[in-house]
Amino acid sequence: MVIVGAGFGGLAAAWQLRNKPVEVTIVDRNNYHTFLPLLYEVATAGLEPGDVAYPIRAVFGKISNITFRLGTVTSVDWDNRIVRCEKGEPLAYDSVIVASGAAARFFGIPGAAQFSFPLYTLADARALRDHLLRELEEADNDPDPEASGLLTFVVVGGGPTGVEVSGALAEVLDSAVRHGGYKFNRSAVRIVLIDGLDRLLTSFKPSAAQYTERTLTSRGIDLKLGTMVSSIEADYVELSDGTRIATRTVVWAGGVSVEGTVASGLGLGAGPLGRLLVNPDLSIPGHVGAYAIGDAAAVPSGPGSDDPEALCAQLAQVAIQSGRHAAHQILRQLSGRPTEPFRYKDKGIMATIGRRAAVTQFPRGLLVKGTPGWLAWLGLHLVYLIGFRNKIVVLTNWTWRYLSWGSGPRPVIIGDVEDVVSHSGRG
Amino acid sequence: MVIVGAGFGGLAAAWQLRNKPVEVTIVDRNNYHTFLPLLYEVATAGLEPGDVAYPIRAVFGKISNITFRLGTVTSVDWDNRIVRCEKGEPLAYDSVIVASGAAARFFGIPGAAQFSFPLYTLADARALRDHLLRELEEADNDPDPEASGLLTFVVVGGGPTGVEVSGALAEVLDSAVRHGGYKFNRSAVRIVLIDGLDRLLTSFKPSAAQYTERTLTSRGIDLKLGTMVSSIEADYVELSDGTRIATRTVVWAGGVSVEGTVASGLGLGAGPLGRLLVNPDLSIPGHVGAYAIGDAAAVPSGPGSDDPEALCAQLAQVAIQSGRHAAHQILRQLSGRPTEPFRYKDKGIMATIGRRAAVTQFPRGLLVKGTPGWLAWLGLHLVYLIGFRNKIVVLTNWTWRYLSWGSGPRPVIIGDVEDVVSHSGRG
Numbered sequence: 001m002v003i004v005g006a007g008f009g010g011l012a013a014a015w016q017l018r019n020k021p022v023e024v025t026i027v028d029r030n031n032y033h034t035f036l037p038l039l040y041e042v043a044t045a046g047l048e049p050g051d052v053a054y055p056i057r058a059v060f061g062k063i064s065n066i067t068f069r070l071g072t073v074t075s076v077d078w079d080n081r082i083v084r085c086e087k088g089e090p091l092a093y094d095s096v097i098v099a100s101g102a103a104a105r106f107f108g109i110p111g112a113a114q115f116s117f118p119l120y121t122l123a124d125a126r127a128l129r130d131h132l133l134r135e136l137e138e139a140d141n142d143p144d145p146e147a148s149g150l151l152t153f154v155v156v157g158g159g160p161t162g163v164e165v166s167g168a169l170a171e172v173l174d175s176a177v178r179h180g181g182y183k184f185n186r187s188a189v190r191i192v193l194i195d196g197l198d199r200l201l202t203s204f205k206p207s208a209a210q211y212t213e214r215t216l217t218s219r220g221i222d223l224k225l226g227t228m229v230s231s232i233e234a235d236y237v238e239l240s241d242g243t244r245i246a247t248r249t250v251v252w253a254g255g256v257s258v259e260g261t262v263a264s265g266l267g268l269g270a271g272p273l274g275r276l277l278v279n280p281d282l283s284i285p286g287h288v289g290a291y292a293i294g295d296a297a298a299v300p301s302g303p304g305s306d307d308p309e310a311l312c313a314q315l316a317q318v319a320i321q322s323g324r325h326a327a328h329q330i331l332r333q334l335s336g337r338p339t340e341p342f343r344y345k346d347k348g349i350m351a352t353i354g355r356r357a358a359v360t361q362f363p364r365g366l367l368v369k370g371t372p373g374w375l376a377w378l379g380l381h382l383v384y385l386i387g388f389r390n391k392i393v394v395l396t397n398w399t400w401r402y403l404s405w406g407s408g409p410r411p412v413i414i415g416d417v418e419d420v421v422s423h424s425g426r427g
Numbered sequence: 428m429v430i431v432g433a434g435f436g437g438l439a440a441a442w443q444l445r446n447k448p449v450e451v452t453i454v455d456r457n458n459y460h461t462f463l464p465l466l467y468e469v470a471t472a473g474l475e476p477g478d479v480a481y482p483i484r485a486v487f488g489k490i491s492n493i494t495f496r497l498g499t500v501t502s503v504d505w506d507n508r509i510v511r512c513e514k515g516e517p518l519a520y521d522s523v524i525v526a527s528g529a530a531a532r533f534f535g536i537p538g539a540a541q542f543s544f545p546l547y548t549l550a551d552a553r554a555l556r557d558h559l560l561r562e563l564e565e566a567d568n569d570p571d572p573e574a575s576g577l578l579t580f581v582v583v584g585g586g587p588t589g590v591e592v593s594g595a596l597a598e599v600l601d602s603a604v605r606h607g608g609y610k611f612n613r614s615a616v617r618i619v620l621i622d623g624l625d626r627l628l629t630s631f632k633p634s635a636a637q638y639t640e641r642t643l644t645s646r647g648i649d650l651k652l653g654t655m656v657s658s659i660e661a662d663y664v665e666l667s668d669g670t671r672i673a674t675r676t677v678v679w680a681g682g683v684s685v686e687g688t689v690a691s692g693l694g695l696g697a698g699p700l701g702r703l704l705v706n707p708d709l710s711i712p713g714h715v716g717a718y719a720i721g722d723a724a725a726v727p728s729g730p731g732s733d734d735p736e737a738l739c740a741q742l743a744q745v746a747i748q749s750g751r752h753a754a755h756q757i758l759r760q761l762s763g764r765p766t767e768p769f770r771y772k773d774k775g776i777m778a779t780i781g782r783r784a785a786v787t788q789f790p791r792g793l794l795v796k797g798t799p800g801w802l803a804w805l806g807l808h809l810v811y812l813i814g815f816r817n818k819i820v821v822l823t824n825w826t827w828r829y830l831s832w833g834s835g836p837r838p839v840i841i842g843d844v845e846d847v848v849s850h851s852g853r854g
Contacts (some may be wrong), residue, residue, distance in 0.1 A: 181495065
């Protein structure tokens with residue numbers, strides 16, 4: 001069988017199938033799994049790219065029934081049951097799991113795809129980091145960096161990613177200004193968080209949003225809620241109320257879509273935002289033995305939830321649970337048992353605002369804020385961050401940052417020139 | 428005053444001038460210092476790029492008389508005492524230290540510049556690492572990877588860098604084959620070390636070379652000594668004896684030259700391999716207040732050595748000592764004192780062959796080999812690796828590798844696609 005994609009969903013599915021009577025090939029365009037929840041830390045220079053990436057061969061190298069193939073899937077021949085990659089032998093399958101994820105969604109806003117920085121891949125995170133650090137260097141040589149927008153950083157999208165990026169930006173810029181020996185002051189630096197709705201974190205309870213808004217404001221972040229972005233250019237953003245903000249940096253945290261990804265080219269039925277339509281057991285209608293999971297699929301909440309037909313949010317937990325479920329169904333089919341419907345088990349949601357501030361909302365509605373929320377967030381991410389070695393390195397980084405706050409420099413380097421040049425749009 | 432370059436020499440000079448009555452601007456094309464002696468570890472996926480890079484602003488950010496400028500120096504107007512960069516305001520100076528280093532030297536061998544991988548910058552190291560890992564993935568999908576040269580790795584140059592790369596390659600390839608779940612066996616992998624002279628490590632005593640040759644051979648590395656490379660193509664290397672080796676990977680460790688670097692475009696007198704000619708006090712003839720140091724300069728050994736006119740090797744120690752010396756001479760001139768000749772204090776040389784094997788040759792000729800040599804090498808590099816945080820991370824990595832040898836996977840990831848594409852020649 002073939003698993004398309006080694007994100008949370010694909011890895012979870014493969015892991016369930018280890019040492020089972022099935023030959024698994026897992027295909028990914030990268031040779032590593034990316035721990036997406038911490039990409040914003042790479043983008044704001046808090047972690048190294050290698051800290052949030054884990055080699056797929058290191059997970060499955062010793063498991064004899066699981067093989068890794070580096071490559072990009074170009075098509076699936078559903079009739080003859082063959083997955084084709086851009087190079088290498090085609091992969092015949094009896095079962096297949098489409099776990100190819102999603103990509104940034106720009107709502108057709110002019111300039112957004114060209115000039116903003118999304119945060120959905122390791123390359124995205126590194127491009128943003130390199131850009132940020134270069135902006136600071138440019139600002140240091142600019143007679144009026146405030147006017148030129150070099151020191152204004154705009155974040156679009158008030159969900160967890162937007163909140164996390166804004167909070168982390170405030171911290172890295174505070175630290176850079178304090179320790180970097182730049183000519184400009186912190187007061188010249190501006191961070192603006194924009195969302196079309198009139199509150200942040202709409203998937204959380206209102207009190208979580210209020211706490212988050214207060215905390216971000218107290219950390220010097222301008223909130224522009226109930227405001228849409230109408231266009232983005234190389235040196236400014238235009239808002240729905242007609243104002244222009246001079247900026248060279250727009251971080252795009254405005255949500256994701258399956259359109260334009262591998263999944264959207266497979267000739268399958270798609271629901272909202274291109275998410276692949278699936279049966280209650282996550283199988284793909286009309287294709288026996290084929291499943292779609294995670295961000296790529298319109299995963300239903302399933303029996304037991306308030307609305308069984310409602311779609312799950314595109315979260316790591318949904319990807320992991322749906323990946324495991326699809327793997328189990330394949331094993332059930334192999335042994336002649338009927339498949340079962342997927343049911344999502346809510347484990348809560350969380351967003352961090354920065355050092356010692358986060359919100360964690362547990363399934364029954366219990367909300368933990370502030371330092372306890374942050375510690376919960378920290379612990380959970382360390383537990384989930386695949387790989388013991390990565391845990392140690394990340395912990396070293398964070399401990400160091402925590403201890404050195406206000407006294408030591410934050411070590412950040414700009415990537416090699418090639419990275420920056422190769423990023424389309426800004427350069 | 429201006430310091431051109433933030434390598435070992437430039438940093439050492441700037442550090443001597445901290446809090447002294449002189450305004451220093453240090454210019455570098457990167458915002459970080461690269462710890463060159465460990466580049467080969469990045470190239471062979473033992474360390475992350477960030478582990479061997481340290482942000483220059485983190486060194487000098489709090490030191491009020493030292494300013495950092497990100498940029499590439501394009502020229503020096505010696506008459507008007509102005510350093511020009513490719514952008515930004517020109518930098519006026521009263522004193523200047525040229526510490527711009529050297530670059531790979533290809534001896535005019537056809538194809539060497541285009542098809543081989545040098546190891547002199549962080550970008551070089553990352554390009555080689557990404558290439559190596561991609562070769563293994565390609566070999567995994569190749570019906571006959573031995574014949575196609577995908578599993579043959581050629582290292583040119585039998586100095587410390589060539590020895591270190593060869594030894595590290597053997598280790599990373601052993602580990603990859605053992606833990607990666609590839610279809611090919613270790614016996615299909617071949618590493619060849621080539622040098623035109625008939626022994627390795629010519630700057631060391633013969634017994635050090637013999638030990639190194641024995642150890643490399645016992646680790647499965649083919650030594651081709653007394654053999655020159657006559658040309659390099661995309662899929663083979665041709666040797667002076669007419670044999671061709673099918674390979675896609677040639678690591679270039681064949682030495683460095685100042686030609687083609689910033690220093691060679693400054694209109695100054697040059698000696699062997701383009702090294703800038705300097706007076707015994709390291710000042711540049713004919714330009715008062717101008718000094719050249721480190722790899723960029725023809726640094727004389729100075730009084731007290733066997734041959735005071737002999738040039739120092741291009742080593743980190745020479746760069747550090749000559750950088751400090753130039754800084755001191757500038758301070759002496761400021762206070763009206765005469766300058767003094769540079770004298771190099773030999774602190775020994777070392778090369779590591781791999782895990783628990785290294786040679787360290789102390790000044791009086793004492794040679795330490797094997798595990799003690801390796802421990803000496805390890806300790807010294809950790810002490811010199813700038814920055815406490817980097818030390819911790821590097822130590823974590825090494826401890827982990829040491830403990831997990833033979834039992835755990837070696838976590839390695841291929842950089843984002845852009846890096847690989849942007850590397851000229853191979854892609």
